Amino acid sequence: MRGQQQRVLADLVDFNSGTEFGKQYGFDRIRDIDDLRKAVPIQDYAAHAPLIERTAAGEPNLLTADRPVVYFTSSGSTGAHKKIPITPRFMRTTFFPFYYAAWAPLLxxxxxxxxxxxxxxxxxxxxxxxxxxxxxxxxxVGASQVDFGEKFGEPLSAELGTAAPWATLPVDVAPDDHLEKMYLRLRLAVQSDVRCLIGINPAMIAAVPYQLELxxxxxxxxxxxxxxxxxPYGSPDPHRAAxxxxxxxYFGVVNPSQVWPRVRALFGWTTGVASLYLPALRERFGAGVQALPAPVAASEGPVGVPLDRHGSAGSLVVSAAVYEFVDADADLAPDTQTLLPHELEVGREYHVIFSHVGGLxxxxxxxVIRVEDLVDGVPRVAYAGRANRSDAVGERLRESQVVRALxxxxxxxxxxxxxxxxxxxxxxxxxxxxxxxAPHTSWQAAESSRFAVLLDAALQRESADYRRARADRRLCAPALRLLDPTAFHQDWHxxxxxxxxxxxxxxxxxxxDDRLWQRLTGTTPA
Structure with missing residues (x-):
């Protein structure tokens, strides 16, 4: 693993040493990870953005010696659209090996x-x-909107389902009318023997039963x-309609398991909030349906890829980027001390920092990732949530802590x-x-009260900062607001x-966000 990481580092600094960034930070003098740590501060998108914007305006040789041929868009946690430069060299050495491996367990x-x-x-x-x-x-565009075969000469890169009758809609629809596009694809799909659904974002899969009913x-x-x-499209099919x-x-409620009785797998992220609703969601697609985890990755680059049927985690992609990590409870700064992959501990959570030949x-x-175990010395990691915290009065709660408490x-x-x-x-x-x-089934008043008490206790066990905030009375006990079972689906739509x-x-x-909270709950925030 260490040898592979050293080879990735040597390749990226050699390839990009003549760029503006490479000259500024002395890439020609970097020989190992310690040199990289000393030369380059930890940076986020905002720090890279000036050079990315100049690149997107047509200026060459700034972050990478290779010219980008597409920019992936990413909403991030703020909702602002990033421009992630994607180069042929990045795709060839970093993305495609990871990408092909990601589909292997499913196939x-x-x-x-x-x-x-x-x-x-x-x-x-x-x-x-x-x-x-x-x-x-x-x-x-988004990564899911790029034809990798056309852009990068990889005809085998076409994803499963992208040659289906609904992949390219045969009727005109506005590019941003996403609900209509989803309707049209579902309408076509109900006439096929669908065996697998791919969502990556699990909220998309969770929306399907609601959309069928709607x-x-x-x-x-x-x-x-x-x-x-x-x-008019095709031939009338009164038999299938009947x-x-x-x-x-007969069933009284429309479930995907009745429309597609031979669905066998759902492919998407299985951690975070999704881990709480996936058990009930799988039942709506059929008994024995498996949820296989999608890779741990962002538009900016890969982190982990499942190589077997592990329910949540994948092996660190040590051939894709140079990886560094910081304890998830720490605050990131340009000079924060980092850990290397071989220094990670099983059961701990970490911020992810990477460097790759594509110019980041x-x-x-x-x-934030969680180390689930080690396989032949390589960490197997699961997505644990975004790095942002909820911190109103010093409780510093992370997503993963709240999910575990729930x-x-x-x-x-x-x-x-x-x-x-x-x-x-x-x-x-x-x-x-x-x-x-949004309860899966109706909750009784006594059940709701007990749930709130248990949740408070679990939060205190998960987070010492939350526990202190409760002890100091900076925080009162949490309250529960039960919504309609379809509230989140309506909000998503x-x-x-x-x-x-x-x-x-x-x-x-x-x-x-007060406005979005009101849209979800139908109530005005206190």
Whole structure:
């Protein structure tokens, strides 16, 4: 592992030593990781942004010796659209080896899903005929909107499901009308024997049962009439329409397991908030359906890739980037001391920092990972949440701490949820956390009260800062606000309906924005 990391470092500084960044930080004098640490401070996107913007305006040789041919967009935690420069060299040496490995467990476990183009419903695939561009004329799009075969000469890179009848919609629809595009794809997919759904962002998969119910009458009508969004398409299929109507009448609720009885796998992130609702969600897709974890990665670069059926974690991609880590409880600064992969401890959580040949150096990606175990000395890591904390009165809560506390309370009570979010509110001069919970089934008053007590106790065990805030009465006991089971799905649809791409509307545990909280809960914040 150490030898591989040294080779990655040597390659990236050699390739980019003549760039403006390389000259500024003396890449020609960097021989090992200690040299890199001394020469280059830890940096975030804002620190890289000036050179990225100049690159996007057409200026060469700034961050990388290779010219970007596309810029990935990423919403990050702030919602602002980043421009991540993607170069041929990055794709060849960093991205594609990781990318191909990411699909291996799915294909090895369920080889039948690759035998027909319509066996996979790829929810994230969203090609654009006229993508937006940067000033240098290159596309500025999401990774799921790029044809890797065309851009990088990799015809085998086409994802599962991208040749399905619904992959390229045969009717005109506005590029930002994402809900209509989702409807049209579902309407086409109900006439196929779907075996697998790919979402990466699990909120997209969680939306499917809700969407089937929401659009059911319209779907059945389109199938019966041979129309697609009311436009003639194919032949009328009254037999399938009648079958769908019988299913809905018999079961009373439309589940994906009835529409696609041979679904076998869901592919997406399985950690974070999703880990709390995935057990109930899988049931709606059928008994025995497996949830396989998507890679631990960001638009900026890969971190971990599952190489087997582990439910949440993947091996660190030691051939892709030079990795450094900082304890998750620490605050990042340009000169923060870092740990290397061989210094990580199982069960601990860390900030991720990486450097790669694509032009990001000692880049703090804003994610926290948890080390689950070691495989042949290589850390196997799971996504633990964003690096941002909820810190109203010094409690410094991380997403993973709250998720674990929620899981403890759910397990102790036997309750289930469809989703959850929280925020700090101040009432009668005191602050407390309010948890908005969409229950999977109805909760009794006594169950809700016990859940809140157990959650408070679990939070105190997870976080010493939260425990002190409770002891000092800076925080009162948390409150519970039970929502309609579909509240988060409605909120997700509202966000997508506003023009945000579905891949970027992710589960957000901490929600301090008053307007968005009111949209979710239907109440005015205190």
């Amino acid at each position: 090895e476990s369920f080889p039948d899903i690759a035998q027909r183009p319509d066996a996979v419903l790829n929810l994230k695939h969203d090609p654009l005929s006229a993508p937006p561009t940067t000033a240098d004329g290159q596309p500025h 659009w059911w009458d319209r779907i059945v009508r389109d199938v019966r009439d041979g129309t697609l969004g009311g436009v 079958e769908l109507e019988r299913l809905a009448a 150096y000692r880049y703090a990606v804003g994610d 899981r403890t309370a759910l397990d102790a009570t036997g309750l289930g949820i469809s989703n959850v979010a929280c925020r700090v509110e101040r009432q009668a001069g005191a602050s407390h956390y309010v948890f908005a919970v 509202a966000a997508v309906g506003s023009g945000i791409r579905p891949t970027q509307v992710k589960d957000r545990l901490f929600r301090q």
